[in-house]
Amino acid sequence: xxxxxxxxxxxxxxxxxxxxxxxxxxxxxxxxxxxxxFANAAMIRKTVLLFALYFGAYGLIISGVLPLWGMWAMxxxxxxxxxxxxxxxxxxxxxxxxxxxxxVNRLLGLSFDLLGANGYMWKITHNVIHHTYTNxxxxxxxxxxxxxxxxxxxxEHQAIHRLQHFLAFPAYSFATFFWVFIKDYKYFLQRDLGxxxxxxxxxxxxxxxxxxxxxxxxxxxxxxxxxxxITWWQFLxxxxxxxxxxxxxxxxxxxLAHVVEDTAHPLPRADDTIPEHWLxxxxxxxxxxxxxxxxxxxxxxxxxxxxxxxxxxxxxxxHYPAIAGIVRQSALECGVPYHCYETFGDxxxxxxxxxxxxxxxxxxxxxxxxxxxx
Numbered sequence: 071x072x073x074x075x076x077x078x079x080x081x082x083x084x085x086x087x088x089x090x091x092x093x094x095x096x097x098x099x100x101x102x103x104x105x106x107x108f109a110n111a112a113m114i115r116k117t118v119l120l121f122a123l124y125f126g127a128y129g130l131i132i133s134g135v136l137p138l139w140g141m142w143a144m145x146x147x148x149x150x151x152x153x154x155x156x157x158x159x160x161x162x163x164x165x166x167x168x169x170x171x172x173x174v175n176r177l178l179g180l181s182f183d184l185l186g187a188n189g190y191m192w193k194i195t196h197n198v199i200h201h202t203y204t205n206x207x208x209x210x211x212x213x214x215x216x217x218x219x220x221x222x223x224x225x226e227h228q229a230i231h232r233l234q235h236f237l238a239f240p241a242y243s244f245a246t247f248f249w250v251f252i253k254d255y256k257y258f259l260q261r262d263l264g265x266x267x268x269x270x271x272x273x274x275x276x277x278x279x280x281x282x283x284x285x286x287x288x289x290x291x292x293x294x295x296x297x298x299x300i301t302w303w304q305f306l307x308x309x310x311x312x313x314x315x316x317x318x319x320x321x322x323x324x325x326l327a328h329v330v331e332d333t334a335h336p337l338p339r340a341d342d343t344i345p346e347h348w349l350x351x352x353x354x355x356x357x358x359x360x361x362x363x364x365x366x367x368x369x370x371x372x373x374x375x376x377x378x379x380x381x382x383x384x385x386x387x388x389h390y391p392a393i394a395g396i397v398r399q400s401a402l403e404c405g406v407p408y409h410c411y412e413t414f415g416d417x418x419x420x421x422x423x424x425x426x427x428x429x430x431x432x433x434x435x436x437x438x439x440x441x442x443x444x
Contacts, residue, residue, distance in 0.1 A: 242321025
């Protein structure tokens with residue numbers, strides 16, 4: 071077992087009413103409508119379509135029947151399909167939210183590995199660390215995108231951060247490159263991970279990591295180079311198109327949930343406590359966006375309903391639009407914040423302004439001042 075470096079304790083005696091009310095109402099919604107909390111027919115149809123988009127485009131490329139411009143277009147579609155599978159299928163399955171059957175979740179969760187990432191490490195860094203310690207600098211690994219990107223007001227400022235509102239979006243474009251070639255290996259080899267000290271990983275997970283990485287490299291790099299009559303630079307154009315389209319899509323969407331103007335970045339007190347209920351902490355540090363955009367709701371697997379996801383990660387994302395009104399009303403009645411941006415553009419604009427603000431030195435957030443009695 072890994073020894074925890076610092077365990078943050080939330081004051082779950084505060085705002086208990088919100089905890090009870092929102093859970094009771096959401097549970098009642100499913101029971102009264104005789105609905106499962108897991109995937110429904112619409113979710114299954116979406117899963118089939120997204121897999122068909124990704125692997126269908128790959129099949130057309132590898133068949134060699136398309137001209138170069140057609141192959142390039144299929145690489146773009148593969149990138150969008152890759153992001154869609156990650157958003158909708160892998161994410162739900164790795165949270166155990168896709169199916170009540172653990173085997174189904176396990177098999178669908180392997181789609182993450184099939185896309186070049188590692189599901190086991192995602193469960194640690196995302197399911198456990200990010201979901202528990204959302205927006206807490208030094209604990210939430212999602213705040214550590216790159217040294218030249220400052221996503222928390224508590225991260226030490228560097229001169230390069232003044233340019234981050236220009237650098238961040240290009241950096242997001244390389245998110246899946248980093249994932250496929252560096253990030254998973256780095257985290258497996260890293261001694262300390264978030265709040266964990268000297269984290270050890272099972273030998274079986276090392277084996278899965280290496281095998282699935284080799285499978286990915288084989289079908290995405292080796293086979294196209296071996297079977298297609300293309301040059302190395304033509305391959306690189308297609309490869310970069312795939313990963314830049316996937317990386318930019320994934321990178322931007324995930325940042326809009328927590329690094330925007332309304333969300334908080336609280337610091338624990340000297341005794342490692344957060345003076346708020348964990349559910350309320352999630353409400354303070356998370357934002358929804360574009361709730362009425364039907365395409366985004368379908369494509370990004372409910373990640374624009376990030377509040378609902380953080381409160382109910384074991385509910386399939388296909389149900390988030392239906393329970394969002396319940397969560398919003400419960401928050402209003404209990405005096406708990408509910409951050410939501412009307413459109414995708416509003417959320418992107420807020421993220422850009424936040425990057426620009428955090429790019430300046432000596433930003434002292436309200437919550438830090440309050441904790442220090444200022």
